[in-house]
Each structure stands twice: as structure tokens, then as C-alpha cells.
Amino acid sequence: MSNSRGYVQTKPVIDELLFDRDEYMGILFEDDRIVYVPLHQFPDIAHLTPEQRQDYHISGGDTLLFADSDTVYHVEMFLGTYQTNAHKPVR
Secondary structure, rough: OOOOOOOOOOOOOEEEEEEOOOOOEEEEEEOOOOOEEHHHOOHHHOOHHHHHHHOOOEOOOOEEEEOOOOEEEEEEHHHHHHHHHHOOOOO
16 A cells, blocks of 8 residues: 555645634645644633634744744644654554
């Protein structure tokens, strides 16, 4: 089977944030994936008002910053890393 299927070779680049579901944040990637994460995992974002959540900046395609939060969010915080998500054969 070829590794060209799926997103194995695709670098996740954040395009936009969505706040269209209660208690979830959607991350829209340039490759058209949307990943929803529960806001309770990100209390600094959860405590922002809806207006404050819209005041964000994407840096380098993989980092999120909110004007009213001191926390810097990297894409791995939403997707995990290869080491934490890679399939490991059962022995």
C-alpha cells in the first residue's frame, strides 16, 4: 500500500479557526481537513469571550496566538505528535 493516501506526507497548516459548535473549536487546515477539539482541554481559550476568540493570529501555519491570552498554541497541541499517534504493531 502506498503512503500517498491519507495525510501521512502532509504537513498540517492551519488556515482558520471555527467556533460554530458549543464547547468546541474547529481548526480548518489548508488541505480542507477540519479537526474539532473540546475547549475544556484548552481552558485559556474556553475563558475567552466569543469576541476575544475571533481575535487570533496564525503564525507560520502551525502556531496560534490570541490577543487576550498569553498562551502560545502549537499544532501538536491539537493533533498530537507522530510519536503519540503513530500505529505501533501489537506484539
